[in-house]
Amino acid sequence: MSLIAAEGVRVSYGETKVLDGVDVAVEPGEIVTLVGPNGSGKSTLVKVLLGVVKPDAGRVTRTAGLRLGYVPQKLHIDASLPMTVARFLALPLRPAAERIAAVVETTGIAGLEGRQMVALSGGQFQRVLLARALLADPALLILDEPTQGLDQPGEAAFYALLARVREETGAGVFMVSHDLHVVMSASDRVVCLNHHICCAGTPQVVRDAPEYRALFGHGTHGALALYRHDHDHDHDAEHLHDSHIHGAHEREDHGHA
């Protein structure tokens, strides 16, 4: 049974149809990535899955007692609200100290616990958001453009971390991404959204779909092929990190050729 499934979801803001008959589901242990142009309804779909936006039609079903971890695109913390990393991680649950220590280790944010959230760098902030989501012990992780604002090595490291988390916890992952290159290497299934589902399937299938090409053009084809590398080797963070930088060079070479 799917962890979460949206069926025939329709959302309109006034006259504008944002989502029109959208079906999407995430199975346990699966990484599903949602791609689509700006303003295609990606964030709205995430809000529907979270239950923040009620669909005008259609429904969202979850497995009973589904534990959700959510990593937002960005989180604005008002300057008037003092918040240390440690306090943020323990919100709203108060996980055991050993559990926090373990997740802090996994996400590579050890030593930041006493820092103020507003004083973190972009990469540190995203890792803290992921750490907090993981502390909910989620069966499903929902991430909305989690690497926005990260440089390319930081982005690669983030996805490597995510892949490791999936392997270790078996959590399903539903992720919005605008980064087509990494998407193709990190996903089991890609769903392409432009108010309705244009196409969906394995990265290969979506890449070759005419609907996808119509939205994103042919230009990225070669890059995508190169980026579909080292999906199933051992997930040592440093190693992956390096190989992604390597991948970036390959892409440049390809572009010049």
Add this chain to the structure above:
Amino acid sequence: MLDDFLLRAVLAGVGLAIAAGPLGSFVVWRRMAYFGDATAHAAVLGVALALILSVPVTLGTLVIALTMAGAVSWLSTRGHAMDATLGVLSHAALALGLVAISFVPGVRVDLSAFLFGDILAVTLSDLWVIWGGAGLVAALLAWRWSRLLTATLSRELAAASGIDADREGLVLTLALAVVVAVALKVVGALLIAAMLIIPAAAARGLARSPEAMALGAVAIGAAASLGGLAASWWADTPAGPSIVTAAAAIFVLVALFGKVSRRA
């Protein structure tokens, strides 16, 4: 011992601070300052209606403050331009209240007591109401603290944790109405919002966590009550405004000398 009016005044001020500290922190974090003002101003209308209908003043203010707070939060969820709407509601409620009070038959009403408070005339039964209301609000906020805090950070983060941000917003609305009703006697309708915002804003400069800020706001609110009452006693200044002035003085001191701790 409790028939000493100064002791009763101190207890009233400290009681209010216990509720106003944590609630005021949320008002600051969620940028609800004007929201607090509108609700507090509506209290004057509540006083007028209570006097006209011969029901207890606290009951009248509670009902009207609740109505106003509910109306404002309903409007805000419907996406109205809040700044102007709150301005209209806030001042209309105040003006309407003042007009309505002029229609109260018989007894001459001491307006300034409702506008600026009458903390030196707090009775034992007033104290029960203040501590009862403040205790209720403090307990409510403590109970839902983590939920309120998560909902304040982000609706989506809250939803992912199974928290309904709208329900938590309602909790704050309710708490605000209760604080307005019990604070009326202490600092008056015009300065209630000040007692919510100034101690919390002052505590921000000294705090590294939300809990520290809320507790700091309680301490600063209580200290301002003592300081204001002392000033009122020695210099014969009006008590309510003196308390708010003391709070503002603490805010300035923290802003000048507390900067160090703002660094991460």
